[in-house]
Amino acid sequence: MLHKSLFLKTLFLLSFLSFSNVIAQRPSTQPVRNTFTGNYSSEGDINQKGILTFELTNTGKKIEGVATYKTFDGQISTGVLSVNGYTALGKAFIRFRDQRGNIVADGVLSFNSNQMMIFKQTTRSSRVPKTSVLKKSFGDNSPQPPTAPKKFSGKYSTTGDANGSNFTIEMTENLGKISGTANYNAGYGQNNSGVLSVLGNVEGTRAYVKFLDQRGNMVAEGSLFFNSSNEISFTQNSNSVLLPMTAKLNKRQY
Structure with missing residues (x-):
């Protein structure tokens, strides 16, 4: 009788551990925050010689999208560049390629305390800026953050x-x-x-x-x-x- 009771307890414990392991391995239903998804532009950054734009999709740790850069004097106009990369520690590590697949530049994206996106180039390409501050564009159906009164408009x-x-x-x-x-x-x-x-x-x-x-x-x-x-x-x-x-x-x- 003692052996039978011990056997049943052992069987119950193994069943419980097996069930717990299955639950732990189930995919999380918590939504992934796609931090970098959106359209961004450096228009209005008075320290720049041109305008850098991004259209990005951030799914999990994957970054995909396109970018353009054009200087005000017209000497540099990249056309549409593809952007691919990954996110880690709150930053996006990206690579630009031209329409032939050639590498143009690498860089890092992050956000400052004002929720502006900061781009820093980690290579030495003249085809994209060394640094840039970009503002997110919001569509008509997108929730917008509070804006300051447009006093000077x-x-x-x-x-x-x-x-x-x-x-x-x-x-x-x-x-x-x-x-x-x-x-x-x-x-x-x-x-x-x-x-x-x-x-x-x-x-x-x-x-x-x-x-x-x-x-x-x-x-x-x-x-x-x-x-x-x-x-x-x-x-x-x-x-x-x-x-x-x-x-x-x-x-x-x-």
């Missing part, structure tokens, strides 16, 4: 100055980034800047901006701040004749 002008000059800025603020266009006509046949690109960052109550010509060359830089809800002041931090040293611009109503 709008069209501003000095139209009506007694000296006949006219300085206009049309810009959009999104997630602390400034992008837009500007034009300055000094009046009475003097300098006309033509259409300039405006890129910058918002820090506190000020916007720090750079002005680029149509070839992507920086022609001036300065800062903007509000005098009132409908008036901003511009102060140039360079010494360019293409823009005024200071100006007060009124917000236009569309």
Whole structure:
């Protein structure tokens, strides 16, 4: 009787261990966080000579997608590059290949404290930037993070100055980034800047901006701040004749 009881206990223990092992080996039903999935662009990064874009899919530890890089002066335009890699320790280790399958560059992706994606090249290729800060693009159906009030968004002008000059800025603020266009006509046949690109960052109550010509060359830089809800002041931090040293611009109503 004792042997029979011991046998039954042993059989029960083996059955329990076998069942536990099966449960442990079942695939996890917890969703995998696809951290790097999405579309990203470096547009608005005022420290760059061009725009880097990614369209990535992150499944488990696998990274796949495409990328492009084009400089403002047009000297570099990669076309569509394939991107493949893997994730580890919160980073993505990726490789770029051209349409013939040739290796173009390697790099690492990560996120900073502001949830911006950081790209760092680990090779020495001139076809992609050494570093870049990229912002995620959200579709209409994607949940978006809270955004700061778009204080600087709008069209501003000095139209009506007694000296006949006219300085206009049309810009959009999104997630602390400034992008837009500007034009300055000094009046009475003097300098006309033509259409300039405006890129910058918002820090506190000020916007720090750079002005680029149509070839992507920086022609001036300065800062903007509000005098009132409908008036901003511009102060140039360079010494360019293409823009005024200071100006007060009124917000236009569309």
